[in-house]
Amino acid sequence: MQEQVTGRAWVFGDSIDTDNMYPGYAMRMPVEQAAEHVFYAIRPEFASGVRPGDIVVAGRNFGIGSSRPVAQLFRQLGVAALVASEFNSLFFRNSVNFGLPAVTIPGVHEAIADGEQVRLDIRAARIERLAGGEPLQGAPLPEFVLEIVARGGLMAKLAADGYLPA
Amino acid sequence: MSMTIIEKILARASGSERVGAGDIVVCEIDMTVLIDLQFATMWAPPTRIADPDRLAVIMDHAVPAPTVADADGGVRAREFVKAFGIERFFDVGRHGICHQVIAENGLALPGEVLTCTDSHTCAAGAYNSAARGLGPVEVYSIMCTGRTWFQVAPTIRYELHGERAAVVSGKDVFLHIAGAYGDATNHNIEFGGPGLASLPMHDRRAIATQGAEVSADFTTFPADELCRSYLDERSDRPYQPVDPDPDARYAAVREVDLGALEPYVARPGGVSENALPVSQIERRRVDQCFIGSCANGQIEDLQIAAEVLGGRRVAPGVRLIVTPASQAVYTEAVRRGYVEALAEAGAIVTNSTCGACFGYHMGLLGAGEVCITASTRNFRGRMGSPDAEIYMASPYTVAAAAVAGEIIDPREL
Numbered sequence: 009m010q011e012q013v014t015g016r017a018w019v020f021g022d023s024i025d026t027d028n029m030y031p032g033y034a035m036r037m038p039v040e041q042a043a044e045h046v047f048y049a050i051r052p053e054f055a056s057g058v059r060p061g062d063i064v065v066a067g068r069n070f071g072i073g074s075s076r077p078v079a080q081l082f083r084q085l086g087v088a089a090l091v092a093s094e095f096n097s098l099f100f101r102n103s104v105n106f107g108l109p110a111v112t113i114p115g116v117h118e119a120i121a122d123g124e125q126v127r128l129d130i131r132a133a134r135i136e137r138l139a140g141g142e143p144l145q146g147a148p149l150p151e152f153v154l155e156i157v158a159r160g161g162l163m164a165k166l167a168a169d170g171y172l173p174a
Numbered sequence: 175m176s177m178t179i180i181e182k183i184l185a186r187a188s189g190s191e192r193v194g195a196g197d198i199v200v201c202e203i204d205m206t207v208l209i210d211l212q213f214a215t216m217w218a219p220p221t222r223i224a225d226p227d228r229l230a231v232i233m234d235h236a237v238p239a240p241t242v243a244d245a246d247g248g249v250r251a252r253e254f255v256k257a258f259g260i261e262r263f264f265d266v267g268r269h270g271i272c273h274q275v276i277a278e279n280g281l282a283l284p285g286e287v288l289t290c291t292d293s294h295t296c297a298a299g300a301y302n303s304a305a306r307g308l309g310p311v312e313v314y315s316i317m318c319t320g321r322t323w324f325q326v327a328p329t330i331r332y333e334l335h336g337e338r339a340a341v342v343s344g345k346d347v348f349l350h351i352a353g354a355y356g357d358a359t360n361h362n363i364e365f366g367g368p369g370l371a372s373l374p375m376h377d378r379r380a381i382a383t384q385g386a387e388v389s390a391d392f393t394t395f396p397a398d399e400l401c402r403s404y405l406d407e408r409s410d411r412p413y414q415p416v417d418p419d420p421d422a423r424y425a426a427v428r429e430v431d432l433g434a435l436e437p438y439v440a441r442p443g444g445v446s447e448n449a450l451p452v453s454q455i456e457r458r459r460v461d462q463c464f465i466g467s468c469a470n471g472q473i474e475d476l477q478i479a480a481e482v483l484g485g486r487r488v489a490p491g492v493r494l495i496v497t498p499a500s501q502a503v504y505t506e507a508v509r510r511g512y513v514e515a516l517a518e519a520g521a522i523v524t525n526s527t528c529g530a531c532f533g534y535h536m537g538l539l540g541a542g543e544v545c546i547t548a549s550t551r552n553f554r555g556r557m558g559s560p561d562a563e564i565y566m567a568s569p570y571t572v573a574a575a576a577v578a579g580e581i582i583d584p585r586e587l
């Protein structure tokens with residue numbers, strides 16, 4: 009896992025739900041194609057504009073909703089990490105289990121402007137604006153969660169442990 | 175030992191004497207449920223699994239298969255249950271929405287931990303279990319290893335008092351709570367209090383199901399006499415009811431007077447701080463009415479729909495879709511004449527599936543349409559076009575809207 013990522017922030021508000029990121033109709037599509045529909049209604053330019061290494065920043069209750077694997081679509085698009093003031097616990101688990109870092113840093117969506125360049129230290133749960141200013145600090149993820157992320161998600165761990173055919 | 179219901183269950187499942195908010199525990203999972211979508215989207219046959227007796231496979235979200243990908247998923251599911259000797263396999267024909275099938279077959283009993291690849295798994299909290307939805311890779315991992323971790327969240331307790339009026343259902347109780355208190359992100363919800371005894375099991379299940387809509391981790395009820403007799407009719411597995419300790423610590427204790435409630439409606443977009451008594455809601459004209467889902471496709475819900483629609487007609491220009499929560503509910507509804515009453519009134523009674531609830535098949539909404547649903551979720555775009563509006567209410571209020579052609583107080587009928 010890359011512990012320091014620098015990229016552009018895409019900033020969203022509170023209670024961004026899973027159906028917003030991964031609409032029901034896209035569940036019929038292969039992952040590559042479904043990824044083109046992330047934020048289809050509230051931010052239709054996202055999927056074509058996002059660049060590898062970009063960071064999605066959101067407010068409270070990020071990812072309320074379904075167990076559909078949104079993280080798979082973010083990874084497909086090259087999103088490096090999710091940072092939010094607060095995560096829905098199912099969405100949080102679903103992200104790290106797909107190898108996508110999800111870091112809780114209270115107040116982050118108000119402190120960072122959309123489109124701004126930021127540097128995120130995933131292990132330290134710290135984000136700073138390249139333009140300067142005080143870094144924002146969250147509670148670091150437990151070591152075993154960092155390890156799941158570092159291994160690229162749970163499936164990689166299961167494969168290494170012999171649960172999947174070689 | 176000052177533990178809430180959920181804390182006690184997680185303590186037992188993790189082999190700990192005591193757990194409290196903030197603790198991270200690794201739990202043995204008593205039952206894990208795989209759903210059809212898992213096989214259609216991310217399936218690789220495992221080399222070994224933890225225990226075929228602690229696993230169930232339920233075909234629900236997309237049955238009968240509306241796409242070739244879903245049909246291929248069904249093929250993989252059938253190969254898997256055969257290869258690993260999974261006896262609890264609910265294939266098309268003995269299927270139903272997973273949370274209904276879990277209830278009908280006693281797959282979640284008091285004190286147990288249940289996980290499933292669907293966010294509304296909290297439904298089984300109605301049966302005094304610690305039940306929650308997890309993502310597909312985590313459920314796959316539990317299937318392999320038999321365990322997973324939880325961080326114990328603080329618990330919010332709702333003390334129920336009084337008795338609900340006949341027109342008020344579990345959905346209304348939930349919408350009142352969601353409207354008044356908003357989200358419970360990273361919290362558990364526990365229900366109890368003297369009013370519980372008057373709340374039937376189908377209402378409890380509707381309430382527990384919707385815990386996901388206020389972003390809660392686990393939602394749970396105690397196993398009182400009503401609950402135990404419900405379960406004893408459906409399972410002969412032994413269980414140990416779990417009550418909270420008298421000195422359990424709660425993040426908040428909130429009182430609800432069931433007798434003071436009236437029918438509620440949530441406005442489009444979500445339920446949190448967005449639901450009001452029907453008397454305060456605009457009389458919107460509706461295009462589609464939906465009664466179904468794991469929360470409100472139960473036999474009692476179909477009974478209400480049939481009673482409202484019996485001898486009446488669905489208003490011109492309105493579609494009423496009724497989806498039984500399981501094949502068992504469907505056959506019972508046929509037996510009791512509900513299907514006939516609904517069909518004669520102009521409703522469409524579908525096969526049991528998730529269908530319209532998640533905007534996947536059988537009744538999507540077009541741009542500009544207005545829907546009122548008794549299903550679980552009214553996010554923008556949930557049931558089709560992002561330019562459709564979805565109100566949420568009880569089966570009674572939805573059935574009344576189907577007759578009136580607009581959102582009305584069902585007591586006006």
Ligand code: SF4
Pocket residue numbers: 235271272273292293294466467468469527528531532549550551
């Ligand atoms: S009926 Fe709706 S909420 Fe319930 S399991 Fe199916 S898709 Fe999920």
